[in-house]
Amino acid sequence: MKQEILKKDIAKSIEIISSKIAYNANFVKREISIKGNINCCILYMKGISDNKYIEEIILKPLLLHIESPIEKNKISAREIARKYILSSDIEFESSIENLIYFISSGKCVILVDGATEAIVCSAKSDAYRSIDESRSEKSVLGTRESFVENLDLNIAMIQRKIQNPNLKIEKYKIGNKTKTDVVLTYIEGVIDPQVLSEIKKRINEIKTPVMLTSGILEQFIEKKTFSIFPQCKNTERPDKVVFDLLEGKAALFVAETPAALVVPAVFIEFFQSIEDYSERTILSNFSRLMRFIALVTVLILEPIYLVLLSYNPGLLPYKLILVIISSRQGIPLPPILEILAMDIAIEILREGGLRLPSPVGTTLAIVGGIVIGDAAVSAHLVSNMTLFIVAITVVSTFLIPSYEMTLSIRFLRFPLIILAQAFGFLGLLAGLFMLIVIIIDLESFGIPYFSPMAPQRIKDDLRDTMVRAPLKESLKEAVTFKLSLRRKK
Amino acid sequence: MKAINNHITKNQYLFIIQSSMIGVGVLSLASEVSKEAHQSGWISVLIGGIYPLTCVLIGASIYKNVSYLDYFQMSKKLYGNILTYIFTLLFTVYFLFTEAFILSGFANLMIFSITQFLSPYVIMIVSIIVAFLTSRKGLTNIGRITELMFYVTFFIFLIPLYFINKGNVTNLLPLIDGIDNILKSLKGALFSYSGIEVCFFIIPFITDTKKIKSSGVIGSLITIALYTMTVLIVVSYIGWRFASKLQYPILYLVGSIELSVIANFETIIIFIWGNKIFQTLSIIHCVLSYCVSNLFKVSYKSSCYFLCLPYLVLASFFISEHKRSSIVDIIMPYFIIYTIIWMILTLLISSIKKRGIKNEGN
Incomplete structure (x- = not known):
């Protein structure tokens, strides 16, 4: 299907976008004129975008801080962004469909008259629940932080704990109707490539109109739907996820969900606590x-x-x-x-x-x-x-x-x-x-699922099962989650 | 057969071998051997242990000679199609009878001990369902179960050890009560090792072909040690005369330990031993289904499923322990002789063929 792209005439572009986001009271169109001769329009969604941020970082520089005159026919969206927009996270987009998606996901879109590209600034509101103690996985000696509903913050919590360039963060869009962001994180070189490709395959195979929570994601990626036992591990604790990533597992985050889904998971893990x-x-x-x-x-x-x-x-x-x-x-x-x-x-x-x-x-x-x-x-x-x-x-x-x-x-x-x-x-x-x-x-x-007890890995992984060896031993690299290594052994 | 995973590790092979023999024998063996060999019954059990050891050693050598082809490929290569069909059919009948004997023995014992209120047919149906569900996914799952459950069932070893210093050594003297008697009771001892023949079918599925012999030998030795120790302790504790009169002397023995929450150890040992029986049934059911699926060209899962009925019917003929043991006495010698002849013949032919191929190469 051919994608509709922005028109040079800003009025037409605004009309197309507005018609596609009709009947939405939160949709904001703010038309401005830079230096009196260049028409721009700022589009965003009230509530999920940060009004103050838009005013300070986008509107104020464009309206008040441009001193040198701008020639109408020579200006491009990229030049405006380079010279006058203070936002650090900027991208350019010409597809109308993508622009509508950006607006819906809390970004701010700036249309410039005569330009076929729009400026997309990150302006997502930070009005989220603050980081709090986990309610379902309390700990006495462990950290007090748990995941929140903000995807970026959740990823940041992991990144703060693993300062490793091999930590990979891949983004997927799942849900035909919800277009939910799902993030896959893993440490390259630690995770088994076969396991990783299986995870990616299953994510890519998901066909659903709705993706709202990590619990829903879990049911789409597990193989045995009717099994009583969980085949993925849902956790609210970043420290637990970090431990798992270092063991060669991957973590999946669903936008607006205060939990991570750790895959693969084996039976014995569900009886181990981070405090151990x-x-x-x-x-x-x-x-x-x-x-x-x-x-x-x-x-x-x-x-x-x-x-x-x-x-x-x-x-x-x-x-x-x-x-x-x-x-x-x-x-x-x-x-x-x-x-x-x-x-x-x-x-x-x-x-x-x-x-x-x-x-x-x-x-x-x-x-x-x-x-x-x-x-x-x-x-x-x-x-x-x-x-x-x-x-x-x-x-x-x-x-x-x-x-x-x-x-x-x-x-x-x-x-x-x-x-x-x-x-x-x-x-x-x-x-x-x-x-x-x-x-x-x-x-x-x-x-x-019952590894490392069946099939047994006495030498490799039994040091951290029903009982754990001293940390020097039990924190050694686990073989359980490495298919290729296990075959060699 | 595509969905079936049959690959096992050599560790799993060890535990499969160990579990394939633990049938009703462990509970009634002391009674069987004491009848003929009196206090020297344990020597018969020890000597009988040569049979499983020979089977695993010869089995490993045969498959080494044929470069670990699977059973049917190996047999066809050595004997051709018709003889393969006949030999496999004989093994199939043998396994069918062995499984039926174990099943009926299990039902008899359960009725004798902790589930008097159940019909033997109900016990058999439940056990068949368990064996079917365990074996339907192939040998890999069975291998994993046996290696995990070994540690649970290890308590079978520990419970008789409780009596080790409670027996009377004079019950075991004189050590040798006539060679003839020992040889006579060897028959009963050999039956308790039946089931080991599964090794002739599962060796090619071992992923790591190094040290197959030692895994097989260790697996057999564990069972031999368990059997010998059980007989030795039972006879030293209650004497051979009383042991030979009891149906399940080991249950009598453990029944004498009193605990504060449960009346005696009998329930615990049956619980643990029942686990072992499910494993043994599953192993034999798996090998039986493998034979039938290849003989009659049906899928493994279908043969696994359809075999439940004939062996339920067969097992129902052996209800009542007396009837069962008399039929076992008649049938088993033929099967054991057949197995011995087959393995020696196969070893010879495979060695000759291997040498022939080597000579051709030179």
Whole structure:
């Protein structure tokens, strides 16, 4: 399709552009005359462009600071920009379609009468939320900054931390209707070229009218849409992204999204926290171990309790049976319904608490957790023991550092409970085995999801998995994310 | 076969070999060998270990002689089409029976121990589904699972070790209770190593052909050590007379450990061992499907899927441990003799052909 370009007659150009941005109250056309003989028009979008910046950097020099006379027929847009515009970020464009895109994305366009090129200045408003502490990935010893909705600022946070000329920043436009900026960052020479080309291929293959968040992007670039497990890692923390880039991964940023999408990602990473590297080796290993115990607890505590109550009470020691019997006396519900009812109640409370403002959320947690739990026990709907088991399971979910992985693991306990109810220990055994099969079968951009444990890299990468070696060892170059290196080995 | 990834590392080969043999044998072996060899049963198990070692060593030598062609290419090159078809068919039947024996043995044990409330058919169907889902993506996934799960199942080793100083050494004396008895019980010991024959099919899929022999040997040695240690500890703890009367002596043994949260170790060992059974079933199902897909020219996934039914039917004939072990006693010797003849013959022919090619080159 042939692109429409600017006309020499400024009036015509303004008319075309205005007709294409019709019915937009924020669209501003400011016509000026330089030295009384050259007509210009400044076009921008109120709200997303910075009015003050435009006035100070563009309008003021053009209207007040031009002293020497300008010959109308000899002037070009490039010359005006070179001599009179103070903005540092300038480009020239003649395509009307591109100019409309620039205006919509917050830039300021200056049309000059008689010129077939327009000056495009960066004038995007900085009215964004200031850099704040991450809400979903809090840390005690780590940095306090987290990503914000400003794409440039997010990239700058990374650049400040990696002062390396090999840090590459590539821009893509995704979304036929939204034309959203998506930025791919990686360190050349560190990332595996095969992994990089796979990432680029998948980005280029995206066909969607809308691209609004990194969560949407994630679903477009992952291979197994119906998998429960996240194949990319969403993070709000720049320090985490920096660590990942140095390990040979890439980070994707979506404009107006306060998070980065790290690819590829493997299972074990979702149980590692950035603080693990700031703490003392033994203490951080203890924390990691606790997380894995929590994972096992979330997955199997409720199913095992169910199996022992429903099918194999004989496997419990005598004293424990007495405790359970006394707690279950007068409970009309079968164990499966008791557990499911409590689990679903907690899921409802948690989902409710998530959307509410924090003071109300806390109240809801207290009302839900203590009052409803206590009422359920008093009403003989749920036994003390079941409440205890469910509570331990719920508390264990909080130990998993990644919110996405927590969601997956939380969900997985339901099929395991159902399998345990249907087939007893066999169901639980088969369920857990299939879970491992599913995880092992997954790949993230060609990297096996369960690496470096399966396939194993004992010598290379096991130093930073369920436990981590001292930093001198664990910060050595990882082989997991380097397909070509792994093949050579 | 395009979507199937069969490549494995030599480390994964080691764990596949180790897992391919752990069937019901580990739980009932002490009883089997104690019947004939009495307190010397562990010697039979140790001697029986020569069989898996021979298989992995000869298997590696055969494929080295034929430059790691895959099984069908190798067989066609050495025996031609018709003999390849016959030999593969025999192996297919063998694996079908082995898988059915393991499956029925697993169902029998589960009913005996922790899932009395389930029908054996339900246990078998669940296990078949697990084996099918695990093996349908090929050997690569199985290799990864075995290498990961080895560390989980390593506890099978640790639990009997708890009894190492609790037994009575006099239960093991005199060490040798007649060579004849040891040789007689060798039959039972050999059956517990069945499954090792998968090595004849998977060696060509190993990506790094160096040290294949040592990987195979280490894998076999782990299983031999586990079997021998189990029998040794069981007999030293409860004596051969009692061990020979029990169906699963190791379960009796671990049942005597009391814990504060769970009545005994029996559940834990069945849980861990059940994992091993799923691995063994998946490995054999994978190799079986590979044979059937090449024999009948169907896709690997289809053969993986369609094989579930015949082997469920076959396994259903072996429900009740008594029936199963009597059929195993009848059928298995023929298969083991066949395997021994095939591997020796193949090794000889492949060596002669290799030498012939070398001589032609000179």
